[in-house]
Each structure stands twice: as structure tokens, then as C-alpha cells.
Amino acid sequence: MSWLDVLFGRGTKQNAKSRLEVMLIHDRGLFSEAALEEMEKEILTVVRKYAEIETGAAEIFVDKVDNARMMLSIRVPVRGQKSKR
Amino acid sequence: MAGQCIVVTSAKGGVGKTTITGNVGFALAASGYRVLLIDGDIGLKNLDSVLGLERRVVYDLFDVVTGRVALGDALVRDKRLNDRLFLLAASQTHFKEDIPLEKFSEIVEEARESFDYVLVDSPAGIEHGFRMSTRYADKALVVTVPEVPSIRDADRVLGLLENFKVGIIGVVINRLNKTLVRQGNMLSPEDVVDLLQVPLAGVVYDDPIIVQAVNQGEPVVYKYPNTAVAKAYVNIAKKIENPDYEVAVAAEQKPRGFWNLLGFLRGDN
Numbered sequence: 001m002s003w004l005d006v007l008f009g010r011g012t013k014q015n016a017k018s019r020l021e022v023m024l025i026h027d028r029g030l031f032s033e034a035a036l037e038e039m040e041k042e043i044l045t046v047v048r049k050y051a052e053i054e055t056g057a058a059e060i061f062v063d064k065v066d067n068a069r070m071m072l073s074i075r076v077p078v079r080g081q082k083s084k085r
Numbered sequence: 086m087a088g089q090c091i092v093v094t095s096a097k098g099g100v101g102k103t104t105i106t107g108n109v110g111f112a113l114a115a116s117g118y119r120v121l122l123i124d125g126d127i128g129l130k131n132l133d134s135v136l137g138l139e140r141r142v143v144y145d146l147f148d149v150v151t152g153r154v155a156l157g158d159a160l161v162r163d164k165r166l167n168d169r170l171f172l173l174a175a176s177q178t179h180f181k182e183d184i185p186l187e188k189f190s191e192i193v194e195e196a197r198e199s200f201d202y203v204l205v206d207s208p209a210g211i212e213h214g215f216r217m218s219t220r221y222a223d224k225a226l227v228v229t230v231p232e233v234p235s236i237r238d239a240d241r242v243l244g245l246l247e248n249f250k251v252g253i254i255g256v257v258i259n260r261l262n263k264t265l266v267r268q269g270n271m272l273s274p275e276d277v278v279d280l281l282q283v284p285l286a287g288v289v290y291d292d293p294i295i296v297q298a299v300n301q302g303e304p305v306v307y308k309y310p311n312t313a314v315a316k317a318y319v320n321i322a323k324k325i326e327n328p329d330y331e332v333a334v335a336a337e338q339k340p341r342g343f344w345n346l347l348g349f350l351r352g353d354n
């Protein structure tokens with residue numbers, strides 16, 4: 001960046017801002033938190049058929065691995081297998 | 086009246102959460118409130134050393150969770166303030182997952198009874214420790230540095246907080262470099278607020294005085310109260326007290342005038 005850019009206020013920040021604008025729009029639409037919560041509920045209903053689970057301790061989250069892939073992770077602390085009757 | 090629980094959080098590490106929790110907590114206590122600081126960064130623990138209380142820590146969060154000691158007996162009192170600032174330290178020998186969410190919520194509920202403010206210093210990441218620290222808070226301060234990855238993470242955290250129904254006090258922009266902003270090489274507070282669409286809760290300049298204060302185990306607000314960063318922490322405390330408080334931002338200046346230009350040509354910046 002030359003001093004001319006400085007003089008006219010053309011810094012790298014404009015770059016940062018426009019990139020972020022695009023990123024945030026994309027990120028916000030990725031997976032709505034409401035959808036995640038709904039999915040967590042349904043998954044737990046199934047798990048509960050087979051295992052004793054600790055209430056309120058399950059976690060579900062989506063992370064970006066890179067631009068193309070996402071990783072859905074679920075942690076469900078279980079007390080043990082559900083006793084069969 | 087029950088006290089408020091406020092979490093200081095960010096998905097990114099190293100952006101200033103612990104320094105902000107310590108200094109803002111100290112500022113709140115100095116202005117007369119009873120304040121409890123909880124170090125939620127289980128496995129790491131930092132808050133004690135920012136305050137210089139590390140040698141007085143005997144019990145930690147894990148001891149309280151397991152019922153080994155009562156909450157009141159696990160707290161470290163800050164002698165610089167008369168019975169107004171207390172710390173519940175994190176344990177270094179456990180993992181975040183060792184603290185069940187419900188147990189943590191019980192501790193927060195108990196603490197609300199005897200404190201005006203319970204400030205929780207959250208760990209980085211958005212997993213168990215983040216959930217534990219944020220889920221039971223009434224309000225959150227989201228910390229970011231004015232850089233692309235940190236702002237992006239802050240936006241993600243804001244989404245999660247919304248989901249947990251945690252109120253947003255606003256975003257704290259840490260490590261702002263005035264010169265870079267003036268040159269147009271760093272996002273300004275206005276830019277960050279514009280991107281994140283949340284109120285501004287504070288602006289803290291990048292300043293080596295912070296390292297000096299931590300070296301001495303003293304909060305900046307206590308040791309160097311007349312510095313701009315100390316005043317910035319005090320202003321964050323004011324924003325916590327009163328959500329209508331308008332955080333003043335040094336205006337984004339464009340270089341103007343002959344002497345400024347001369348400065349640039351000389352490479353002063």
C-alpha cells in the first residue's frame with residue numbers, strides 16, 4: 001500500500017469488511033440453531049430407547065472443517081444400557 | 086434482589102476475555118457492588134493470576150461441584166477491596182466435561198443470592214465449557230479483536246447466545262490500534278458494530294501496560310487507573326450497570342492537513 005492509498009483512505013480494511021459481509025451472510029444461513037435443537041430432540045428420543053442418558057447433558061454442534069465440509073458432532077453422556085423388560 | 090449473572094465470552098481464544106473479566110469485575114466492585122468472578126476455563130485457569138490471587142487459591146469450582154466444600158468457603162477474597170470482590174477459581178486437574186451443567190447452574194443460583202454481579206470468564210470454543218459458562222447467564226459481553234476470524238467467530242457466538250436466550254449487553258472490541266484504524270488498515274468500532282448488529286459495550290486499545298500489570302499481579306484499573314485502557318474497562322462496567330450508557334468511541338479520523346501528510350511520508354505511523 002502506497003502513501004497515496006493512505007492519503008485517500010484506501011486501506012485494507014475495506015477488504016476485510018466486504019469479505020466479512022459475505023462470510024456472515026453465509027454463516028448465518030448454515031444451520032439454524034432452532035433446527036439443531038429440533039434435531040437434538042429427535043436424536044435423543046431414539047437414543048433413549050436403548051440407553052439411560054443424563055438429562056440436560058447432551059450436546060450437538062456443527063463445525064466447519066473447511067469451506068466445503070461440515071462436521072456434525074453429538075455428545076450424549078450415557079449411564080448405561082437401558083434395562084430390558 | 087437476586088444478582089445478575091454476566092458471561093464474558095468469545096469463541097476465539099486469546100482475545101482478552103480473562104483480562105476483561107478481571108478488570109471489569111474489579112471496577113464494578115470498586116464502585117460499591119458485591120462481585121463474584123467465576124473462572125469457567127476449567128483445566129487452564131488464568132483469572133487468579135490476572136488478579137494476582139493465585140497464591141491464595143485453596144479450593145476451586147470442582148471442589149464445590151463435588152460438595153467437598155461449601156461455595157462460601159471456596160471463595161478467595163480480594164484484599165484490595167473490602168469484602169466486595171471474590172473469586173471462584175477453576176481447577177487445573179480436571180476437564181471441562183467433569184462439571185455437569187446442572188451443578189454449575191446450582192452454583193450460579195446460589196451465588197446470585199449474595200452478590201450483585203456474578204461474572205463468568207468463559208473458555209474458548211463452543212463446546213461444553215462454553216455452554217456451561219453461557220447457558221445460565223442473564224446477559225453476555227461478547228469480546229472480539231478487530232480482525233476477520235475473530236469477528237466471524239463472534240457472530241457465531243451471538244447466534245448461539247440468542248438460542249440460549251441470553252441477553253446481549255454488546256460487543257467489546259479489544260486491542261484496537263488507533264494508527265491502523267486511521268490508516269484504514271483496521272476495522273473501526275463502527276465497522277464491527279455494523280457487521281455484528283449488536284450494541285457497542287466497550288473499546289479497549291492495544292496497550293503494553295496490560296502486560297506490565299499482569300506481570301505484577303495487579304488489575305490495570307487498580308494499578309494504572311489513569312490510563313486509557315483502565316478508563317475503557319471502567320466504561321464497560323458502566324455499560325453493565327446501565328444498558329443505556331453510550332460508549333464513547335474515538336472517532337475514525339482521516340489524515341488531514343499538511344503535518345499529518347508529512348508524518349506519513351516520514352513513516353511516523
Ligand SMILES: Nc1ncnc2c1ncn2[C@@H]1O[C@H](COP(=O)(O)OP(=O)(O)O)[C@@H](O)[C@H]1O
Pocket residue numbers: 097098099100101102103104105131259260261289290291292293295296299314
Ligand atoms: N488491550 C490489550 N492490549 C494488549 N494486550 C492485551 C490486551 N488485552 C489482552 N491482552 C493480552 O492478550 C493475551 C490474551 O488475553 P486473555 O485475556 O488471556 O485472553 P482470553 O481470556 O480471551 O484467552 C494476554 O497476554 C493479555 O495480556
Ligand SMILES: [Mg+2]
Pocket residue numbers: 102103126131206207208
Ligand atoms: Mg481466558
